Amino acid sequence: MEEFSFMTILAVFEEMFGRGLFWTMVGAAALITLAWLYVLIRDRSMSMRKFLLAQLSMPIGGIAAVWFVMIMTNSGFADIGGPIDWLVLLGVFAAGAVGFAILVYVVQSLLRGKAADA
């Protein structure tokens, strides 16, 4: 009960987004991750060209994630109060950046296929 557990965290996230939306988002994240693994196995290597574009798009994902948190809550940069707040902000940015980079890589690989990268 009052201890944190994985089930508690799941329950809280289900309540936060609604069960349907939460599991849809988890499913989407899982699908993109699987698609990424799929193209890596299919291509038998990382394409540095696709990876470069993915890396270049990271700031977009990071900024979008921070922007999303700021507009969804009644708060802004002026409310950053201590080190943990900066870490949370960096965490949000990093999560958005990495997630978007994987998405960009996967989309390129699926759209262009292996040959386009020659």
Place this chain on the structure above:
Amino acid sequence: MTDFEKLTTNRRGFMSIAAAGSAALAVGAGTRATAQQRTNARILILGAGAGGAAIANRLASRLDGAQITVLDGRAQHWYQPGFTLIASGLRNANYAISSTEQWLPRGITFINEYAAELDPESNRVTTTGGQRIEYDYLIVSTGLTLDWDAIEGFDLSMVGPQNGISAHYASPELAETSWRALDKFTDEGGVGMFGRPATEMKCAGAPVKICFLGEDIATTKGNRSKCEFIYNAQAQNLFGVPVIHHRVRQIMDERDITYRYQYVLKGIDLGAKTATYTTPDGEVTDKWDFINIVPPQRAPQVIRDSGLAWEDRWVGQGWIEVDMQTLRHARYPNVFGIGDINGVPKGKTAASVKFHIPVVEDHLVAEIAGREGTRIYDGYTSCPLITRIGRAMLVEFDYQDNLTPSFPGVIAPLEELWISWLMKEVALKATYNAMLRGRA
């Protein structure tokens, strides 16, 4: 208990999130399942608020065959921690409103009536509709009543911008009406009065929060110089826990909020726009342009008349005489208390409810199984003490006035932080809802 065990089993071990998460992933999600206890006990739960709904769900999953009856006359469930956000214009009234029944488990009996009479000698409750219900175990989770009539010259119809009166404790709708009063005051300026009653009260931080929020809103609007903020504390402090009192006082000093000790609101005069306070030096009458009224708070009449209340403590308030660690009634061992109704020294908050529930569940299920319960409530409660829109202090403490941070070394309890605000604004309602369903 070794330090390592403390870290992984104690709620305050931050690492336990990660530890529990990875462990659950590794061994599958079913690790928390507990075998159901077979029984035909009749369990009556008075009140279907946060405590009543949550314990009903917990007991329904722990017990097989129990006849669980929940009694509550209100069809609406109110998410009361949201009232502050409504009263500061960040949410509308619907944010806090749901239906009582939607939180209750299947397989129990819900009676949409209040208790009219409670006789713990004969284990019987009579409802306002005249039904008689006999029980083997009684869980009192009625919450408390707000004694608006105790404020002379005031009634709830006065709340709103036309009079400059806020009473955000009353209901989600009146919290929204209260926001319009605060909005007008922070536009036009004047003297704003805040304060708290001399009785025990739910969420003792809420009167401070609405004062801080009002000041922040006036500042954001550029109207701070037109507004005067006065906080009237009932005691010789601004918060019952000394270390938190000093921090609140420091913030009030920094933000030029006037505070007065031992000022208790006695009544208002709407025509003259004055408030009368009782103080150690006699009565004092002050003018106001805006006033936030938080009335004295007591146990519901049916509980005060039942013989369950303390006789020598909190006289006239009627909180029930439970053991402060087991939450079991001192004179009627088949009676337990959850939430605001408990006569214990600290915290009438939803956070307290969350920590009352596993204790009552443990002792009741153990009793049914013929064992002794072991869980102890240490007085833990918490309050995301909002200091401005976007920042809060996550204060947590126990019976001993110790700070008991959930995330020691990570989230500083006395620091105004964005993350503490995010917890209040984003995570708290979800956690509360999960608690109601018996899942957190």
